[in-house]
Amino acid sequence: MDNRPSHHRLVRIRSSRCESPDQRRLRIREIGGAHVRIGLLAESGYPYVSGGAGLWCDRLVRGLDQHEFDVYAFSHSEAQEDAGWVPLPPQVGRVRTAPLWTAEDDGVVHGRRARRRFTEHYGELAAVLCTAEAPAAPGAAQGAAPEADRFATALNGLAELARDEGGLTAALRSETAVRLLERACRAPRARRAAREARVPDLLTVAAHLEQALRPLSLDWYEEDGLGAVDLCHATAGGAAALPGLLAHHFFGIPLLVTEYGVRLRAHYLTRPDSSPAVRSLLAAFHGRLAAETYRRAVFITPGNAHARRWQERCGADRAKLRTVHPGMDATPFDEVGESPGSADPRTLVWVGRVEPAKDLVSLLHAFAEIHKEEPGTRLRVMGGPSGAEGADYLGHCKALAAQLFPDEAEGPHAVGDNPVSFEEIGGPDLPTVADAYAAGAVTVLSSVVEGFPAGLVEAMFCGRATVSTDVGAVVEVIGGTGLVVPPRNPRALAEACVSLLRDPARRERLGAAARARALELFTVEQNVAAFHGLYLEIVARTPVHRLLLNDSGDPLPFAAPAEAHVPGHWTDLTPRAIPTWARNAPVRTTAPAPVTEAVR
């Protein structure tokens, strides 16, 4: 690696730089590595207002105010950039953002040697993509290692080229890139789908690779950029993890990858209309990238067992996997959770965004049977539609409810009402989500597709007995504290609901257990604590070895003493077992090690 300062060119993709005034403060390093400088790599839109999944990043950063965060973020669109940032706490030292949706050509035209380097590395990358088998089945880990090495070498070669010479964006868009792809596809060992690739496929793949490799051209990989952090925490796989991989390559920074949804899986679902060649090559690229990310990461933290299985499937080492459940704020639900008796014992509640995947039709059919068994039961469906499709579906469900259930009244002189009601949260009757859960004794989840069921966790926080379908991470979340039925099975759903409606004691027992479970596993505090522990473990296990320089620029040998690498709080007075004869003689023979800059 050519790491001479003269070779650091700064003319690359423009990235905005904003450093808060607090950045000038002295970095106080506590003994034991308790102060960690974390490079948070965000793609899900953390510092941006419109970043939907950025909430947990915000909670993480706010929860760990004893550490320092450098945020390196990608923006997804111009509108997102224009919307601005959320207010940042003082522990965020600096924020650097770069657009992924556009790349400016930096105007560098490669010379002959640079072109040759590009040809070599890009050709290698294309060859790996075209010849590769399906990425890393668990049994084939041994055979896949050379291919993974080739991929990593090609990727690092391109990154070094971008760092030394610039101009990678133009090169990735050039005809040379397309030609190299074509040559790789026509090579004798190319796989069948790649051999079928036609010119438009090659162009699509080249364009997608250019887009995916944009992080390589950033100016983040400097001594005072990503080189200065103690560890990189990528908040998603894919593009967000790429700077972490390069920081590991250039500076040896350890990498922690958190994936709440597996990027590779999302990628498979996003391109259904492309030709087989395009899908095959891009799947190979993303599979290789994921495998390389998992290989380099010190720890990988999937958000649930489903993500974990995908990661294992893509080649993640089981020893590195630590499931960290997403944390949710429990405080809004405390009041409801502590007063279980307030619920109407004859009301079922469904809360969520109305869309076809929630399968409300099945719920309505189930409720028809429940209503037959237990007349007088009510079903309250709370939540607005999501999108136009959701609105259509909501209309369909309302019509179905009106058909299935006639209005019923208390007596011959009262005005009747339908036992199924559709309500929006946020009105005067239901100001908050907690009130929605409070309205019923049993919460029902009838989805056919679900990722991490946030609504179920909220119901658990509220201490409500739940009946849910066996999809996504439901079983993992609910544990044994609620009833689970197969999806698309209204009769099973109805039986489970009826059994709960008839048994208040069991309802109460399950609700209390669910609340206890949720408070233990799905709070923000456990999430933050888990990451705090991981940070300390990473810094302790794989410290970054930096060469410290004195004032005149010469390396300082022994600047970081050996004790600094001893894990644990080696200067703490209390936990050490000190012999009684030593306690009375606190005489120091040597000066204490310098506190700042000592601990690595």
Next chain:
Amino acid sequence: MTDLGALHRETAEPGGPRPPGSAPRRGAADPVKALLHRHRELCERAVDPLEIAAGLEAHGVTDRTAARFRHRDVFSLAEELYARVPRDDGGRPSTAAATPGARADWAVLTLLPGALCFASLTAPRLTHGQTRLLTVAAGILATALALRAALRRGPLSTGDHPSTAPRRSTAAFWTCWLVGYALLGDGLLDAAITGGPDGLPTGAAEGDWPLTAAPVLALALACAPAAWTAHLFSARARRRLVSSRGLEDFAVSVRPVLLGTFALFLCALAALLALSAALLDEPFAPSQTLALGALLFLARLLTVHGFTHAPKVILTATATAQAAALATVFAARLPGCGPLAAPVDTLATAWGPGAVPTLICGAAALTLLIHASRTLTRASAHTRPERPW
């Protein structure tokens, strides 16, 4: 977990989740076959087992469902499906890339410069004095604005190519110079060789420094054929792109399209030139206008497809050469510099003053044509930017 277990026993049934009312519920000897039938399309088009696994999960298949098919997890179920489905990789004919059809807005816009130019050329003949000056100024402004609008939309716009940043001021300036030379240059050169000019141009086609308005009108009118031929070229090229198998195939098949398009444009320009010469009652002198039109058309075509460097250099060089030719004639009047004018003088006396721009623009256009036949036949010149995410 007692609750769970009891419910599972009661409700689990072989075959997993089915849409209500579908085929036999029990007793199928090969449950995977039914699943395969249900997800046949997904399985046939999948490129690897993981894609099937992702698709199955999106349809609500979980590990518990996979257990009913006697598989450990969704991945191994997907592998079985992937292995069992017959795969015909012969490939569906890839859907033709939808080329944007001709649209009314740019079709009308490309007609505007010609119409306005014609109006501003005929208006001075009907007006006198102060009004005439104002009319000329308004005409030039209107034509320039119309031209700008015509180049902002449709096939002559650079908007849909990622690498053409708005750095076209130099090219625009030199284009203006070239058009200005077509209007005034020949008269000036003629006058300079014979010892003039003795005054500013009067705006008439005869006199000491005559204007040649027909080429300018023809060029303004040629905006429309330029847009249509550029549209034709990109549409044809994209069709070839879809149908060709390799990059070499594509280059070979696109080159005749490029040359044909270019020839078509030249024919249209010649016809328009004859028309405008007849309209304005001027002599029909096609060579220099054709050369200039060819140069401008090729420069724009290259710019539209993302190659901005070469047109800029060539336009600058052409304009500089024309200016230098004029300058040598004037410089020859200085004592001792007589021989400077010899080449231009010889050319102008042998073939008329139009020979100078013909030669210069022709050479430049030829250079650009050779360049275009190498660059515009690349597949990467015909990509359209894809909206990310």
